Amino acid sequence: MVNLVLNENMKIYRRVRTWVLIGLMAAFVILGNFIMWHEGKSAQGEGWQSELTQEREQWSKQLTKPDLDEELEAFYKERIAVISYQLEHNIHSTQGTMWNGINESASLGILITIFTIIIAGDILAGEFSAGTIKLLLIRPANRVKILLSKYLAMLLFSMVLLLTLFVVSVLLNGILYGFNYIDLPLISLTDGQIVEKSMLLNLWKTYLLNGISTVMYVTITFMISSVFRSSAMSIGFSIGILFAGNILLEVLQRYEWSKYLLFANTDLTQYLEGRPFQDGMTLSFSIGVLVVYFLVFNLISWLMFTRRDVTA
Secondary structure, X not given: OHHHHHHHHHHHHOOHHHHHHHHXXXXXXXXXXXXXXXXXXXXXXXXXXXXXXXXXXXXXXXXXOOOOOHHHHHHHHHHHHHHHXXXXXXXXXXXXXXXXXXXXHHHHHHHHHHHHHHHHHHHOHHHHHHOOHHHHHOOOXXXXXXXXXXXXXXXXXXXXXXXXXXXXXXXXXXXXXXXXXXXXXXXXXXXXXXXXXXXXXHHHHHHHHHHHHHHHHHHHHHHHXXXXXXXXXXXXXXXXXXXXXXHHHHHHOOOHHHXXXXXXXXXXXXXXXXXXXXXXXXHHHHHHHHHHHHHHHHHHHHHHHHHOOOOO
């Protein structure tokens, strides 16, 4: 099994396209963070206390508006409590520090999903279109191991992109802002209490939860690839599903049953932010829904890859 995974990794990294995608990942991180640093130079001095004070006053004024939405009211009160704690304990805001860029870079996790889909859509279907699938099937390893080795190779590739995102982001923002506030805590309101958390630990929680989304879309790509045996269809459909899902959720959010949709549960960072897709949704609920979809998608992939005859 190990040899199969190593063989699949060799196929991935010997192609120019793979290194282009890794290079693009680094380029997007560098460009995005540099633009953010350049536009936020005004926040890099020692005037962060006055900026936080102005922000607190802004939220306080918002609270005086009549017929204020409950969700917005809760958000304003949370920000006021966090800012007050920062000012009282002289805790620097993330603005003007390396953590501002690093945390914002986490939003580029969607690129990891897209780039992994591009590779995943071809790693299986490409074997059929090139006719090399027969060379794999005549080996002693059965079809399940072959399918699993390709799947594991994709997950390892997504880890390479994740490490690229993290390392480039930390080094670049450290150079731009300096490493002075590397131990800066994350201040948040939890169950009505202000708590200090590890910024680094929270960042990796975000990466981990975003990684679950990547795993699900890679699984969808494998399923489509197994069914249609077409790289273009598996890549196109998977990326289309990735973006169409968010649009679909906006239309269907008012229906209670929409919480059972795949797209309502792939973004697990909603629980870090305390704003689930629908009231009553919990992290364990979303994990349970994802497990069901995960098993169904893999069952279809397994059936289509192991039971169909290879004619190419």
